[in-house]
Amino acid sequence: MEKVDEFNQVQSVQKRRVFYIPGYDPIHPRRYRELYRKEGAEQARISGYDIDLKPKTGDGTYGWHASSDIDGAQTNAQVDVLVWSDIVRGSMSNSIPATYLQLVRTAFAYISTRALFNLMRLRKGPIIAALYPIGMLLGQFLLAFVLGRMAAGILEWGGERLLRITLGPLVSGKYLWVFEALGWALACVVVIYVLRWFQAKDGKFFAYYLMHDFAYSARWMGANPPALEERMSEFGEAIAQALSNDVDEVLVVGHSSGAHLSVSILADLIRAGRVPEDGPKLAFLSLGQVVPMVSFLPKADRLRRDLHDLSASDALTWVDVTAPGDGCAFALCDPVAVSGVEPEGKKWPLVFSAAFTQSLSPERWKELRWRFFRLHFQYLCAFDRPKDYDYFQITAGPITLYERYHDRPQSRSRIDVAASGYTSMS
Structure with missing residues (x-):
């Protein structure tokens, strides 16, 4: 079946598994389902496609099913939220x-x-x-x-x-x-x-x-506490199982603090040889990342090693999206380069801006401009003047993350100067 989307590319994804790793958030994951449902419907209305959500049944991780019809191409995605809110509440x-x-x-x-x-x-x-x-x-x-x-x-x-x-x-x-x-x-x-x-x-x-x-990161000086390492191992198992399933793409989305957790989880999987060459395409989308807040601390040796290894890997596609309008993120800062661990032959991440001031209308930007916490979640929401970033097409659309962005240039405002005082790697 060959169908063409707005990027003039043949449909490459009919089935997708999406793993969303939230940031430091004590709230129940149903919040993310409702956000996806509400904002996805609004983005579909604005951009002229169809998206539908159904509840996920059975045991296991919390999630939902999303199906889309974009330019005649039908795609099904299972979205799972990898929960660590109990650890957050405990801290x-x-x-x-x-x-x-x-x-x-x-x-x-x-x-x-x-x-x-x-x-x-x-x-x-x-x-x-x-x-x-x-x-x-x-x-x-x-x-x-x-x-x-x-x-x-x-x-x-x-x-x-x-x-x-x-x-x-x-x-x-x-x-x-x-x-x-x-x-x-x-x-x-x-x-x-x-x-x-x-x-x-x-x-x-x-x-x-x-x-x-x-305080959560500062207490351990950039290292992961044992409870978090154990949970990250469980997340890795869930992703590894999905990589053995009959799907076209496995997409990991790490938002805010969830971005640096995702880096370590994926680096572990790749080093362990658990990403099959003939399996689904593996993709990583980091949104509103705050990696330097952790990687600049003295005991973040593990994270710095994971950044170094992941950035040179052929086993995945890594796209990093931030926006200068998000005052809570290190906008357009290449997390590998600024941490001082850029390897020879570095491939990732592709860094570009969601450009809030351009992809939101002046009226909408005026409404949101001083709502800093809300803007930190704008990556997961609808844009009323969308450019080439659409969270719902990325997670439920008909083409892989690589095909969507492989020819997109890095942002010209990207910051890639090593700034960390600590560059040791475990």
């Missing part, structure tokens, strides 16, 4: 003092290793995002302290006035300490109340969430 302390301890520990990790200063040479946006929770949490504490002292001051002033009226100015001084003690107690109560209020409203501020996110 997110509900204790306010523990979060402030994480703040100190994380700041020390990035400053003492000079990783923060090296990262500043790349992009200001993600550094601002990294400093934001520190500034916000310190600001919350300062506000809580000021309000606490104001309340204490009012109580102490009122107490002194009461004592002067009831006992007289000579005797009242002996008992002022009572109201001073009550003032400090009241200050503590106010500080705790204000900090708990901010914590309860973190769905608007994202200070605690982002602090936990950056």
